[in-house]
Each structure stands twice: as structure tokens, then as C-alpha cells.
Amino acid sequence: MKNYVHSIALLILGCCLLGCSATTVVSEKINGVSFVASRDTLQKKHIIPLLEVHADYAAIMPFGFVRDKNHPELHFNSERQWFGERYEGVKQYIELLHENEIKVMLKPHIWIWRGVFTGDMEMDSEADWVLFENSYEEFILLYAQLAEETHADLLCIGTELFNFVDQRPDFWKQLIKKVRATYTGKITYAENWDKVDRVAIWEDLDFIGADAYFPVSEAQTPTIEDALAGWKPHKKLLASLSKQYSKPVLFTEFGYRSADYAGKEPWASDRYEGKMNSEAQAQLYEALFKSFWDEPWFAGGFAWKWFHNHDRAIQQENNRFTPQGKQAEEVLKKWYQNSVN
Template identity: 25%
Template sequence: MEYICGITFAPFAARGRFATDEAKKSLALMRERTAANFVIFVPNGVQQTAQSEEICYTTSATMSDDELEEMIAYAQSLGFRVALKPTANCANGTWRAHINFFDEDVPCEPKWGNWFASYTKFQLHYAKIAQKCGCEMFLPGCEMVMSEHREGEWRKLIADIRTEYHGLISYNTDKYQEHRVKWWDAVDVISSSGYYPIDDWEHQLDRIETVVKHYQKPFFFAEAGCMSVTGSSYVPNNWEIQGNAAPGEQAEWYETMFAACVKRDWVRGMALWSWGGELYPRERALARRDYEIYAKPAEQVVASWYRRWQHAGN
């Protein structure tokens, strides 16, 4: 697998957001300023709660198919390799990792079977778009931790996707979960969310390496990032952390992450979280406390590593 120098662009964009000139300008700037050559687009599927059985992707909360296809074509014209990662989210704010049902069906209670039927319809819809548009990779889900033990349903979902999409298939498990997924043999690429503490990268990479070697599959971090907030480098997965703006700490986390990963030849890249479809004024960048890297010191760290890797022919 060719090395991935990637970024997730405008995740969960609502209808109309991809259709603007501003979004296209932002994507072009992302290519220019970071040297990223791989982009992940994340269509939003919405269920009301973590126990809802139906996933909706046809309302104003989700980009239209036409604007997604147009943005894919535009990204490819800029030289990006493109991946789609349709992702389910809960409207009430519950993190998707907590989507869960009884393992044995109980009358009058929501069921895994009904949920997977809706989830499969959601994923196949975007698998067809990925095939039509020539996307390099398809990731049918992200951080669905409480569902991952449902091995049979996940294997069937991936098999169903292969009837519609013929490129690389991965799955984005959450941090610390790489060794818990038992169906990595069903996908082409193993991936996970790399939100690891700044002082724990070597230990976590040692752990992930055992999984990669066991399954003999390529690996990349389908997400990785750190907020520009004091203390975030030690809990980069915590998007609710409070503190002062700390763009230097964010940059240090990125430098540490890249330096650790480059020593492992089985790490075939990453797709960082994230780059917005509507850019904020550059003069406000250093005061922001979020995962964005635009006009922050971390942006320069990313660009330096990505250019280095591409120059080396990774």
C-alpha cells in the first residue's frame, strides 16, 4: 500500500457545506500548506440515541450525494487520493462507541439485527459512490467499539460491501482497541484512531505491532490528532478538556507522534484529524483550542514530515 500522508476534511459536513467555493478553497489550501496527498471524507449517518435501530443519511444533517461526488472529483483534480468513511453518530450527543444492544434478542427491545440491517444500507449507499468515483479506500465505520464483538455481522457487512466496491477496505477501530478486533483478516488494511499520550507512543506502537504482524496486513492511523489546549498532549482523545490555548504543545505532540511512527516500517501513514471546510482568520489561529492545525505551528510540523516522506518515495 502506498504511504498515506492524509487529513480528514470537514468531517460530518451538513448539506450544502461541500457545495461552496469556500470549501473548495479550503481543500486546495490544505493540499498546498500541508503537502497531504490523501483525504478522507466522512458522510454523516444519524441515529437518535445509542439504542436507536435506524440510521438516517438523507436529511440536511448530511451532505448530498451530488455535492459529495463533486468534491471527490475536485479532490482528485488536486492530486488527492480519496477515501470515504461513512460514520454513524447519535443525535443526542452520545459517542458512537456506546451504540449497543442486548446480545440475545428480547421482545419489545431494540435489536442488533435491525440496527445492522440499517447500518448495512447506509454503508452500501456510500460504497456505490466510492466505486463510481474511483475512491482508493472505503472504511465502513469508525470507533464502533461496543459493536465490534459482533464478528458475524461485521464479516457479512464487509462481504456485502465487496459486491459493490472493489478498492481497498479498512475499518477504523478506536484507540486501545486494535488487539480486540477479531476479524481483521476480512479487511485489506488495519486502521485505528491514534490519540495516544505524548509519553506513551512507543509502548502503544509495540502493542499494535503484535496485531499487525499476526494478521500480516498494512496499517495506518485513520485518525490522529491533539488539541491546542494545555494538557491535551497527555489526553489527546479528550475533546472536552479545558485549559489555555497551547499551540506549541500541540506541535510538540505531532513531532513526537511522527518521530515514533517513522521508526516502524509497518506504519504506512496517517490521516490527521482534521481540517475545516470553513477556515478561520489566520490571526486568530493561535488563540484557538481545537484539533485544527491551520496556521498553527503543528501545520508546519505536518508539512515537514509529509514532504520528507514523499521526497523519500514512501
């Protein structure tokens, strides 16, 4: 009888564990920043401001370049690139960040000349697709190898490449297998906010990655309440995705300009002259944190963007994305500090 009761107890426990496995629960939030590459080596003084805002992760972003769809081969790791955009610099950045107890997401990006949006990229022929795919695979596997060598904590295998992922699913399936054979850590992909629910490879990855520039308010200076209301439909969609795939959602990028109407089209990065609206940025930051940081299925994220030369960044009044030296930096610090305690 005793053995029978014990067996029943184990069966119930197993069923509970099996049932719970479908529920995504994140034990620790990623409190990250998107670290902008520079011409120079990284130094300890560049990392201290990250520690002061209680960031525990940094996204390091090497770049590859495509001229246009008529020249589809990807070029990368060139001596003409800035130090922080190529292999040697990425390695130095990761090693120094790790020495200072900052974890790293290695997140390769591509850039198309004249600012063509990467998500719209399409090739004219099968031959062009294959040429591009071969060079893209080489690009990603180079950094997968570096991620393994440096014990990078997370690898993002692509950023905002919807047409490429959507039209070439077989390539991405085999790329993920090759990455996993090279790198033993966790991997994700970063999709633009408006296509995150249309990505077919989430089941093969460890995180649902969203570059979270969701529109949340049309006000010139949004209140926290405005932005919280604006987040509701997007949050519902993301929670549904997490449940569907049993994966946590990670904001591979999030942020706002310190400008008027920053919540209307948060993805807009074109340069324009205008006053700085630090309050708008801070209110939008606060609403994003209030909406997501306490959700068990939410993994955290990476603020866009953070410059290595903090002293210079805080001395320049601008209406760009960085929170450095603005009210949003204090919001970031408050939430990051609370989530690590």
C-alpha cells in the same frame, strides 16, 4: 544440469518471496487530513491549503444519525443534513479532490444524539439489533457504491463501533463480503485506540485502522522526548498487530488539541475555555511522526481535523484539534513533504 540449477534458483526465489509475504512493507505513506464537511460546495480555493502542506489524501466523512438505543434505526442522506455530510456533497468533494490530485478515503461515521459514544452502543433485543443492522448495511453499501463510482482510493466501513463489531461478528463478516462485491478498492475499519487489539475482523480487511488517540504524556507541555517515551508501549502493540495479521497499520485519525496536557487524554473533545498551547500540540505531532513515519509496516494517517475554510480557521485562536495556522501545521508540512520526495 543447467535446467536443474535453473529450477533450484526458481525454487529459492519462490521461497524468498513466500517468506517475504509475511512481512508488511508499505511503499508509499498516506499523508492525509480528516476533511470536515461543510454546508457548502467545495471549491478549488479550499483545496490549495492541502496542497501547500503536501497532503495527498483526504478523509471525507458522511454522517448517519441514531436517536438512541430505543430508536435504533439509522437515518442518513437527509436534506436536513449539511451538504458535505450527505451523498450529493460527498460525491462533489471526491470529484473535485481527484481533479486536484488528492486521493480520498471515504469514511462514513454515525452520531448518537446527546453525544453517546458509538463504541458503547448496545441494543436491548435481537429485533433492535436487526433493525439497526439493516439500516447500517444500507448506509455503508450506499457509500460503497459511491466509492466505486467515483474511484475513491480507500473505504472505511465503520468508525469506533467496538460493541457492535464485538457482539455481532456474523453481521460484519457478511457486510465485508457485500462491500467487496460492490467496491473494488481497499477497505479498512477505524477502531478506537484502546480497543484496536481486540477487533476480530482485521484478517478480512486491507489495513488495521486505528483512531490513534493514545495517551503519551502527562506533562502540561510535553517535550518530544516525553512523548517518544510514551509512544513505546503503544508502538510495540501496533507493530505486533501488523505482524500477527500481515497487514499495515493506518492511523485513520491522529491529532492533539493545542491545549495544556494535550498528550494526557488526547481523545478528549469536550469544549472548555482555556489558553491555546500551540507548542504542546506541535511537540506531540513531532513525536508521533518520529515514532511511526519511517516504519515499513506503517501506512500513514489522517490528521484530525481540517476545515475547508482555511482563512477563517487560521484567524480563530482556539485550543481545538485543528493544526491550521498553528505550529503543528508546519510540522505536518515538513513530514508530509519529506515523505513524498
